Amino acid sequence: MKKLLTKVHWLCAVLVAVMLLQSGLAVAQKGGGGKFTLSGTVKGDGQPLVGATVVEPGTSNGTVTGADGKFSLSLSKRGASIQVSFIGYVTKTLTANADHLDISLDSDAQKIDEVMVVAYGTMRKRDVTGAITSISSDAIERRTPANVFEALQGQVAGVQISAGSGQPGESSQINIRGISTFSAEGVKPLYVVDGIPMEDIDGINPGDITSIEILKDAASAAMYGSRSANGVILITTKGGQEGAPRIDVKYLHTWGKLSHKLAQATRADRRKYDLLRRKYFQDNSIGSPDESFMIIQDSLNAAFNVDNDYQDILFQWAQKDQVDLSVSGGTKKMKYYGSTGYYNERGIVPNTNFQRLTARINADYTAADWLTLHSRVSLGYSQKNGINEGQLMTAMLSRRPYFNLYYPDGTLAGVFQGQKSPLAQVKYTTDRTEYYQGNLYQGFEIKLAKGLKFQTSINANLYLNKRQRVYPSMITDEWQKSNSGYAADNLNWNWLNENVLTYKNKWGNHNFEALLGFSEQQWRTDQTILSGINSSTDFIPTMNAFAANLTLSETGTWQTNHSMASFFARVGYDFKSKYLIQATFRRDGSSRFSKNNRWGNFPSVSAAWRLSDEGFMSFARRALDDAKIRVSWGITGNEQIGNYDYLYSYATGDIYDGVGGVYPARLAVDNLRWEETRQVDVGLDLSFFNSRLTITADYYDKYTDGLLANRELPKESGFSTMRTNVGEVSNRGFEFTIAGDLVRTKDFRWNASFNISRNWNTIEKLAEGEPYLENDLWWMAEGGSIGDFYGYKQINIFPYDESNAFTPDSWQQLTPVFENGSFSHYTLNGQVYNGSYVQKKLPNGKVFRGGDVNWEESAGSRDGIIDESDRMIIGNALPTYTGGLSTSFTYKNIGLFVSFYYSFGGQIYNYAEHQRNMFLYSSTTPSGHVINNIWTQQGDQALYPRPYNDEYNNARYANSFYVEDADYIRLSNIRLSYDLPERWLKALRIKALQVYIFGNNLMTWTSYSGYDPEFSSSNPLQIGRDTYRYPMKREFGVGANIKF
DSSP states (O other): OHHHHHHHHHHHHHHHHHHHHHHHHHHHHHHTOOSEEEEEEEEETTEEOTTOEEEOTTSSOEEEOOTTSEEEEEESSTTOEEEEEOTTBOOEEEEOOSSEEEEEEOBOHHHHHTTEEETTEEEOGGGOOSOEEEEEHHHHHTTOOSSHHHHHTTTSTTEEEEESOSSTTOOEEEEESSOOOSOSTTOSOEEEETTEEESOOTTOOGGGEEEEEEEOSHHHHGGGGGGOTTOEEEEEEOOOOSEEEEEEEEEEEEEEEESOOOOOOOHHHHHHHHHHHHHHHHHHTOSOTTTTHHHHHTTTOGGGOOOOOHHHHHOOOEEEEEEEEEEEEEOSSEEEEEEEEEEEEEOSSTTOEEEEEEEEEEEEEEEETTEEEEEEEEEEEEEEEOOOHHHHHHHHHHSOTTSOSBOTTSOBOSEETTEEOHHHHHHHOEEEEEEEEEEEEEEEEEEEETTEEEEEEEEEEEEEEEEEEEEOGGGTOTTSOOOEEEEEEEEEEEEEEEEEEEEEEEETTEEEEEEEEEEEEEEEEEEEEEEEEOOSOSSOOSGGGGGGGBOTTTOEEEEEEEEEEEEEEEEEEEETTTEEEEEEEEEEEETTSOGGGOEEEEEEEEEEEOGGGSGGGGGGTTTEEEEEEEEEEEEEEEOOSOSOTTSOEEEEEEEETTEEEEEEEEOOOTTOOOEEEEEEEEEEEEEETTTTEEEEEEEEEEEEEEEEEEEEOOGGGTOSEEEEEEEEEEEEEEEEEEEEEEEEOSSEEEEEEEEEEEEEEEEEEEGGGOOEEETTTEEEOTTSOTTEEEEBOEEEEOSSGGGOOBOTTTOOBOEEEEETTEEEEEEETTEEEOSOOBOOBOTTSOBOOTTSEEEOOOGGGOSSBOSGGGOEEEEEOSOSEEEEEEEEEEETTEEEEEEEEEEESOEEEOHHHHHHTOOOOTTOOOOHHHHTTBOOSTTOOOSBOOSSOOTTOTTOSSBGGGEEEOOEEEEEEEEEEEEOOHHHHGGGTOSEEEEEEEEEEEEEEEOOOSSOSOOOOSSTTSOSBOOOOOOOEEEEEEEEEEEO
16 A cells, blocks of 8 residues: 555656646746737537637637636737637637627538548548548547446447456457457457557556547558557547646546346255255265255254355445546647546455556647657556456355354354355455556657658557465365465566658649658567465465475566567548548568568558549438448458467476476477458448438458467377467458437437447368367367357256157157056157157266256267267357447536447357356255256256266256357446536636536346356457356446536
């Protein structure tokens, strides 16, 4: 905590320095005013514009409008000129001849287009020939996001975002247009913040963002070459504006709780289960009838005479606080933006929390007409106290409910009769991660001649991740003799130098642009890991206590580095903005590949035709503002494969008789090459009624070859895997977005946005054409799809021994008929059947019995023997359709925003529930629903098999019974806001004040039986398996935004 306070003080000191600078500027600006005071109101589309800029040209004298669109400004003289601007509207220059002016700005859709950010520059949206979606700061702010991932979810067609879990500080997974890689290292898109490629964006304060652009097709992303196969996300942070200093303060507080509970056995349910198992063991002369006999006989014993609802005991009310403070302003030469933010979240599980501190300074200085300097500095610190959510949720949902959490003396029980206490895990586990981040960027923009500009920049990024984890003996060992500790420091730093020459020219109706650049970048990672067991005491949480018992196979230091050099170019031409064409080329050289495959080429070409400007479309111009058809093709790459996999590697360790030595750890594959993705995109952009309605539609076809993955090797080789190019995969799909103002009047506006995307994923080719099983669940085969679950298909539970009877040829199940309690005959489709029959058996010839699972056989192997050959595809994790719906209502000063996110077509393998219902260990407690639907005797019509898993393996993995629909619709956000009238705020010298209440994750419509159908995996091949995740919370909050 002391370290945290030190960081807070340091960041505050930086902020105070920035504010003092702004105060000095404010005094200077105030001193520039005269005696004449102008007041007025600025409106757009009949509504007051909050935050419009009013300045006296040629001076630093200016102000911004308040909540009612009103302003007051001291001018140098009556008759002076003023300039009024607001993004999305045409800037207007007026003469201040009156004491009060009512100013109306005209909409300018093209003005909005001019601020769209693309690779290495900006471009009018009107002239974009690729598939790019832009998200504004307003669209981000109204979602009150904790991170960038929450800000983006559901806003962009073709972009699927899944949270890892509900644990505070947890990151999310982003897939743009499907999964195009087999490599866990290279599944992320490329993040570029203010032109700086970043390792991650977890530490970015959403309040600092002015826009986010998502580059989805190859024509947009190919300028980033070997790092853009999974798409590119460009983030632009806020900058200063000419005028008086503006101070923004934002604060919010939330309360959160578990959204819903899972089914869990009561004490009575568990006692019934104990009795069922005991009777079953006695009747069948198997198992251990006395496994719970002591508990059954001595039910009044204090050690197991309680009725715990572990979910009620464990989960608490969560809270969150977020404070953001920013200062911005500037003169004609110097513009600045400074901010600091503090985020503190307490999870719904005790002792889980996340804190984040951020600070940023952005400055742009025009040193001369030909030279501009751009400086960006950002600092971040976060601390996460987490928990092993899989172990915790398993203990919580499987522990016997009648086991007391405390010993008679009142001390907390850790492990009792082999079962861990979830409360003890939460209280005594130490799992702390600290993350430090620093980013520095310095750019120089030099105007060499008219239309010719040279830009050079240097930036450096530093990331330090420190993790400490201790599991004391109290929660690892019933006899409290074993504990474990782990500490890791990961230092990652990189630097990048980029040099770009840009030329623009316009003659008549012709526009030409060219760009030529060179960049070089180097990365280095230093890692230190200490891992140990059985320290002398639980009361010293540092790794010193484990010094005598370090786990040598996990302890050590590692250092890796690699570098990249790149050449890139772009050429664009358009005629009247009607016919547009653009071509890009990038050549990357990476040290991660061998000499013969070190360089990769990544070209693209795109074109667009604005058919709305054609004469034959004149009939539609009253309604149709803009209609543009886009076509693009390009190649992007993925070099995130690990360092120097083309070389033999060696490792140190104990290899013989305790004598340390060196042994070969990895095979060399000198023909490794880039993963390359070829993508074709066809798009349509439409705008109607002065941009009141916009439609965007795209069809894409992505084909990736040279997929890099670890291929399993025969044991005789001495190596387990070998990194190689293993196959090819395709993603094809469409995206559709429609948005607009449904109602627009003087006092009321209602707008809505809807997007949907559909993706087809196909594994086109594998090495040598051979399918394989990924981690015993996912089937990888040509013609299949990533995410295919592979296992046994359960039909039902045999009610009787005699129910295991089928017709010899068609394998139709026969129905046994009993008379006077004895078997009489079979029927088929209601008719008496007197023919022969066959039965399903184990490979050893034993026949399946009543209470066993009736397994389906694969169509090509119907021999009555249930074995590995009967595994088949039983589901797929990838969703078919994803998208979002959002709508906002504004009436005078009141605003309401509502957003939904949905996902359809995917499935989940509920591995956690499967493990809970294996009936293998007496310590595992199924839910009450399961206990009441177990087969226990002949004739039972049951959902679940016999309460003991014997050689017939009714719990075999994987089982289609535990494949569930992952469809869901989520009410993601509701936000109700009110802008206080300016007359209420004038005396307080506040420009604008907005207060709001909001809710996040308020409702989820789904049939999934787990906590939440939304979760992610870091491995792109191992998706859709739920192993018990930290639940997401339902959240309510209040907040205020103040502008000074």
